[in-house]
Amino acid sequence: MDLSEEQILTLAPDESSKKSGKDLANPSKWVSKAISARALWGECQGSGSKPYQTQVDLANLAFKCSCPSRKFPCKHGLGLLLLSARQPGLFQPSEEPLWVSDWLSKRVEKEERRAEKKESAKPVDEAAHAKRQQARQQKVSDGVAELLLWIKDMIRSGIHALPAKAPAWWENMARRMVDAQAPGLANMVRTLGNTNFYRTDWQSECTEQLLRIYLLISGYQYFDQQDPLLQADINSQLGFTINQEELKEAEGILDTWLVLGKQSSEDQGITTERYWLFGATTRRYALILQFIVRGQGAQLSLTPGLRIRAELVFFPSTAPLRALIKRQIQADTNSDGQGFSNWKEVADSTTATVSVLPFDGPRPYIVHRLTPVLHGQQWWLKDEEQTLMPIKENFRPIWKVLSLSGGEPLDMALIGKDRTFEPIGVWHDRQYKII
């Protein structure tokens, strides 16, 4: 695996880990270091009497370290990987020591045990499960009715009064939705409350979000008449979870998936990582979500530009996007992407999606040969057909996109919703560069 330093640093859980990892990317910190076809390992002299044993599974990009840190990957794992990227010559190919080969074998065994466990799992008490579901549905129905009433009140008196509302007003309704066991609706209410009321066109942004909520509520009110896939979308938006172990039982899609981008956000101690993937053969896009509770380790380590050979299972949806990694076979860094030829194709694809899923969120797109241009004091991306799409307002990395472009067209990976798009990566000199 040949990761760039930028890609390795993207794996860091926070800024201080980045800094510490860089400090440890120094040969003098490592008592020993070596590499094999499967792994990279080293011993780092820390504050303890014994050096910490750090190891990286190169096939699946997984980390393990004997240090007491709760961060994942820890600074030692990052430091070791950074050092190997900076000075690969320092790592002599060697036979794996016992502590490395043991860990790698345990990882395989763990996978096997997990599979066995699934087979021998206790049968679910269907009657009790159905009763619980019915109770929850009732709560959600009540919550949805309350929210609809709230929205209608808002519409009756006009949204002009909304900018003056205190944060507690929005949060109160969001909590009511949490109590109604509809956390998805709670998030949608919070997004509505987070509308930038200082923008001149806040009315449009606010009305659009109100209508998204209304469409979801309407969909739920006629739930039984919906297509089963749309029912799954409605449930997912409301916040009903799907048993991921059960989902993994379904047949997945094996492909070489390019990690287009990673977006992280933190709320109330939970970090949400969004990995946007693109399948080289199937030309499908996927979104992998990872939730990390503060202080607990993450399961997944992906970095933009990385290609993973993996089987993905998509969550049921009319326009499937969210997926799970059922199994990961290997990782590589050669990246290539076949996407849309122009904005018309993107618009057609968006139309197809929103016609079946009107409350859909942002989606990734790869679009070929886009050139950044300045038009009417705003930055746009122009395709080969001379059509324009605006870049998200205040998009700070525009200068990096411009510099890489130099006025020439670039293939780009973008995340888009509605009418604005945000580049997350570009292909420059046949290499995928993170924006």
Add this chain to the structure above:
Amino acid sequence: MTTPWNNILHTALLGTDKQSLRAEELGEDLSPMAEQIVTSDKEEKFLQIAALAFNYRQAGFIPQHKESAQLSKPTPEDKPYCSPQAMQVLADVLEEENTALLALWLQLCRNSGQLARPEILPALLQRCITHKHLREDILTCGGQRARWLATLNPDWSMLPGSEDSAEQQWQTGTPEQRRDVLQQLHKSDPARALEWLQATWAQEDVNSKTDLLRSLSASPGPIDLPFLEGLSVDKSKKIREEATLLLKRIPASNLIRKYSEALQQRLKLKKERSLLGMLSKTALEIVPPADGQELSPILVQSGIEKLSNKKEYSDEEFICYQLMSYIPLDFYTSLWQKTPEEVVKLFNDDPLGKKLIPALVLSTVHFAEPKHAVPLMQFSSTFYLDLLPLLQPQQQEFYSNKFFATSPDAIIQYSTRRETEWGLELTESILRHASKDPYRYSKIFFNKIIALIPVGATAVLDKIQPDTLPAGASGNWPSISDAIRTLLLLKTQTIQAFNK
């Protein structure tokens, strides 16, 4: 313009209590469908119609066709891009926020005739805002693309691009920008700088005039004389003083000529007999002006004090001392037909001369004359630290090592101003001294001067172990030492990246 969506927003803003949304307001595409929405609940009707329009809007988006939207392209580069390894080091240096290593990287990149790759240019151009001294190197290493980018971002408009932009900044820039532009131009084209300055002089206020005069202090020369000497009658005292300071820096000025004449009247050589009249030697003497003339008022106005404020100097000696501080050493060589070495020896061997040698040192530093710094170092019995920066690097190294034990902090201070790397011996002395005073010589200190520390200093750091340190220092030094090692590693990688 009234659009269906605007009609919806208008109703949403006012509220359905005040205004209802009518189906015909949605335009011909949506009206027929909207008319089918029939309910007595006004809010429900509005939400249904608006939801219909919302989905129609988001599904039916047609990208704007605009052939005229174009962007200029940068001129193609005529230099190759640096290696990925060099780029990686640059990214690390930028991440470390180490300006000294960034300057080194840029210098090596420039010298190797290579360019930084496009993806890093915005980060480099951003550094131009705060690090003015790196601007030129950043633009050189950024190539045509950096110049092109700078024209697109208003934050980078201050970058030196063309003569026009400099002139524009002079005419319309902030006081700081005008001062910088004038200073730069005065170094490269003093005649043009004076032309600019004189053209706007009458419109400037006193503070601006003083500031602008100060910007000439980096490179005052004979060409400035007519203008500066004209300011000696300016009605503002501040301006007169600033002009006098500049005139004192120009050996050909009337002021320095007057100083020289006054000194020539007072400081004389005389022959003395010694060893029972067998040998004669040349001695210095101060002779008050024959006609009993007092010090000229011009000299007094220029800052020469008539009365001594140092007890070891008489009034006449003190006047000579002050005059000598502003007279170049060449004055004595031509007056007495002696070489600089002979002049220094003469002062050093004479009791009166010994008292006046510090004035020779001051003048040498004042006029930054390296050729006179060497004899002053060689033939004077006192070590004058102020002369160190005027010496050649090897000489600076030699004298720094020689006198390090006597004035370590002062020598470190001067060594940080050097432009070339320290030798290993001096580095070891400095690091050992710094390890005993980690509060003064902190990570910040080493961050600034890492370019001066040779990469071989890692071995020196290995020698300085915590058990050899004083109690107070042992806690902080290891982390400082680690920080220096990290910087040295980056420095090594920078050098290696351009050695290939």
